[in-house]
Amino acid sequence: MVGKRASTTGTREQTAAVELPVARVLVDVPLPVHLDRPFDYLIPERLDGDARPGCRLRVRFRGKLVDGYLLERVQSSEFTGRLSWVERVVSAEPVLTPQLLELSRAIAAKYGGMLADVVRLVVPPRHASAEKNAPTEPGPAPQVPDPTAWQHYRHGTSFLDAVRAGRRARAVWQALPGEEWPARLAEAAATAAAAGRGALLVVPDHRDVDRLHAACVELLGTDGVVALSADLPPQQRYRRWLAVLRGAVRVVVGTRAAMFAPVHDLGLAVVWDDGDELHSYPQVPFPHTREVLVHRAHAAGAALVVGGFARTAEAALLLESGWAHELSADRDRLRRHAPRVTAIGEDWQLARDEAARAARLPSVGFEAARTSLQSGKPVLVQVPRRGYVPALACGDCREKARCRRCAGPLALPGGTEGGAPKPAACRWCGAAEAAFRCSSCGSRRLRAVAVGAVRTAEELGRAFSNVAVLTSGSGAVLPSVPDRPALVVCTPGAEPVAAGGYGAALLMDGAALLGRPELRAAETALRLWFGAAALVRPAEQGGRVIVMADSTLQPVQALVRWDPGWFAGLELAERAELGFPPARRVAAVDGAPDAIEALLDLAELPPSAEVLGPVPLGEVDEDGAAERERLIVRVPRTDGRALAGALHDAQAVRAARKASELQVRLDPLEML
Template identity: 55%
Template sequence: MSSSREPAPTAPVAQVLPMLGLAHLDRPFDYLVDAAQDADAVPGARLRVRFAGRLVDAFLLARLESSEHDGKLGWIDRVVSPEPVLAPEIAVLCRSVADRYAGTMSDVVRLAVPPRHARTEKEPRPPARTEPYLDPDPELPAWGDYRGGRAFANAVREGRAPRAAWQALPGTDWPQRLAELIGHTVAAGRGVIAVVPDQRDLDRLAQACEPLGERCVTLAAGLGPTARYRRWLAALRGTAQVVLGTRSAVFAPVRDLGLVIVWDDGDPSLDEPRAPYPHPREVAVLRSHQQQCGLLIGGYARTAEAQALVEADWAHDLVADRATVRRAGARVQALAEENRAVGNDPLVRLARVPEFAFRLARASLDAGQPVLISVPRRGYLPSLACAKCRTHARCRHCHGPLAMAPDHSVSCRWCGRADPAPRCAACGSTEIRARTIGAARTAEELGRAFRGVPVVTSDGARRVDLIADGARLVVATPGAEPIVDGAGYGTVIAVDTWAQLDREDLRADEDAARHWFAIAALARPAVDGGNVVLLADNDLPVVQALVRWDPVGFAADQLSARAELGFPPAVTMAAVDGTPGAVRAFVDALELPDGASVLGPVPLPPGVRGPAGGERTDRGRSVDEYERLLVRVDRRHGRALAAALTAAQARRVSGGEAGPLRVQVDPSTIG
């Protein structure tokens, strides 16, 4: 059949990216374009090509007059769709992301381009919009509270590419501030991408952007394939100028992109679980550089990565002066925990919420103001231990952690098996105690202390997004705190703070700071009686940062400490996870750049799943005996390390090496 085909009259050679996902085949291949396919075979189109004897999906990258390949070229089997879904600038971005994270371009394209929905693609196109968007308030008065705020907005509107790290004031309506900036950009005829961590944040931002009408679309995992593809096509075809979404929305094909926004870049929800694990913040940085568009990384707290951009003079600060911060913020108080063991005991309620915190909560409730109690864990008693030797209580079947329900029954949090008579494996005792207290038990205790006051519980399983203003007690886990439809909480109390700080994780302090700044921002200003109580040691740097409301100083200290110790973002670090044999084979194939150092191998960090799904327990054993090897190099040589990792993967795969292996550049969890 191929002998009867005629090449296209012009540019008969197509550069094609087969979607193989193999490191040693991560490059374009040349194919011939049939004359009958000439009109449909446009750059960015989906194809089917024959590779190594089988049909595979592919994308057309470019059309050429001739090929540098000396051998015989194969033909494109068929053009699946002439829709140019892989726009040239997105293809360049995908290649850069793959190189940055030692991955394959085909894996990144799968994150960037949603699966095709043929019926949606063939729907009639809406008419092109010709009327301009009128900015309701071009002066942006609220952005005047930040040094350089209006200048940043005007630079975006004028077509320049400013880059900034924005520290939102406590109590500020951040969706409204972002909506103002988005409208300001759209009024100049430019497009915007805004990435937020989760669906609740997306809903709030979408509501604030309602005046933009059909110019604005949202993209999230919760949408069905039809709705998601329809909205994605609206951005590709220029019908929608603004895309709001979660992680993968950072790849949206928005035309004439003027601004990329990433809100709360430290939220774990933004960690991509699929290879090559790119973070939206880093993708936004690459896109801002390549497409010369503005970039805004915002939040109540600041990550060390965002601070590194500021200290490198690649981005600048958008912060308010101290007087404005003091007017906007609540009064923050901290408390040194006298005895951590007592603080863990559910029978000693006052050790968790001391008398002065109760007085503040009672005063707020008497004034008709809601009170927020932030608890690190959901459930009733989510973690148990032996009452005599303090050994963690474990399931006899799967070694998972035991938990107690409100009816005092004990069961495993992993396999769900009930244990009517738990016995300590270390000392044989049958007495158990609580290691941590969950939101349900906290709500029960405080409900007895504040009789007659409504109690609302919000956690990951039963999240409450909005509550009315008024006297009520809210017990919530991190990320599930309801928004008050009014002036905010009268008092915010963070209990069991040790549970957030006592983690074997490089980002423990940073994660705690992000959460505490976020809940403190929900309180009313001090002039209106707002109070924040942080039950933690006053001497801790993270506590002092909250008391002073100084997220920038805390991020700078974190960055300085990591530079001294040799951790990201001061260095580029790669984690190689796999079985001992697979890790050793990979290291043998790895040609390290100058100055690189190798750490390990060591067991996987707690909670990190292995390449095939095995998860390490907190007793230090891996279900499938996975190991982790760390490789680090100076930040200036990060690309060289990524290239070396990619080459080693290619040699490993082409050599037929077996065994599961995962390579992550700058992983979110190091241990």
């Protein structure tokens, strides 16, 4: 694609390079959608040797000196006017390689985004000293690791053989309860590295990165693997990234920022716990780790692992389509590794249980916790809500308690003030409400609607005296806890690893997770439960899991039976029937009503497109003039690229007309 001249550079006389004097440049500045294209510049003779495709350079664009990437050099330009000159080459290092450029274009097309926005995610900011110090030569290939542990899974050793041979082995891995998954993934990565190929392993958060990186170091050494994440210091991040780009490091471990890492000769791509929302990049065009790695594995002919203790509907679709195959243990081995799971959630059971009224735990939960503590093992307590008492209501009419100043929800912050418990306070404006009066019935009584992790820790501390109570969540997440009696109260996703495993896990307030008004509420709840329950010792060693939820619900049944595949299949079938992702591709368009209407008039949607809405979001635009609405457009998966392209082209026309902006998101995690 040929772009137009950006600006003039004055009257300075320069001589253009003799061979391929025209540079097609991707400018690294925020642009309107209609300018989503490269621009042509002349390469002066003095820069001929350094101006290589993929390098960073500086050009004048709209009168300003800006950064850009040299995409390619050509002999002539189709632009008939006067071309501006490339001002200088910032670095001759070809950071935007042809492979990374192809990947960027593919992801931009998939999500209907702009190439420059994707490249900004692919290539980290430059740090000059890192280019001088980054290693360039790879170390020796590691030894092939022992595959014994993979024999616990059907076709596990065959999968490693395929990775070593460089074949397209694609698997959805259901890890056994209590599995040392960092060690297994490190073995798979070392297998690829031993064959001279690269491996890319992406996990949700930094705790997972630390565990996986340590496991890889044991097999590959400190120089054989790097950890990449967006919050590393700029110099350190760029140095590690360059080491990967230059082929000095074969294995990369990281969070979602690492999904674009320039691994040489990619032989294995891994995404762990793909249902975690942290895998979705929060910047346009909002790519998801799983989808990026699926594309990379397909394009490079590499092996792929989508692993976890649970399974998403998207992973189930990979299996159903035959694109990937299941990697799991047989039921007998699974039963030997899994803890015993008991569901207690029916109201009539709790109403008759004195223990449940005392500390929101049924007697079976107290017994499981007491047995674990007496045996010298810690107990995990998962509480869905943070804080002390995050939601209050009138004690008489049950109307939601609200602040009389801003109408925000009231909550109890916990703690004391002047020797007395702190009064209720507004969660929006922070104002204390010491003299609450219900606006509906006039009552001054308050009752707890929801109980947070801090209050739960306080109640359990009173119920189990002389036992240490540890908390994990919010700003203080514990990476691990010792193998001794303790109550570990945490929010979902912040469960620390216990040496030797927990003796019991108490999964509180299941209805709070299952009852959220979200498309993926049941899937997310089950994933969080499996993540916590997998940390518990096997039933043969006394491991117990008590889940406070109705035992007749399908997610609860999947946990009791330890069968995430069964539930993922049901979820996929239900979404296919209702037309939800991943069975269909969906675009969500948010903006002012007139802007959405104009977009629909311009967009040449595929004939299969189904338009839903728009519906109000309950928000106003930046000027406070119009209510924002959401439009949903869904198509069969085969028309997904056509939908993304149609919305991108319509946005380009609107941008050229300087119309108000819309937010377009393909395959959003949440539609409700």
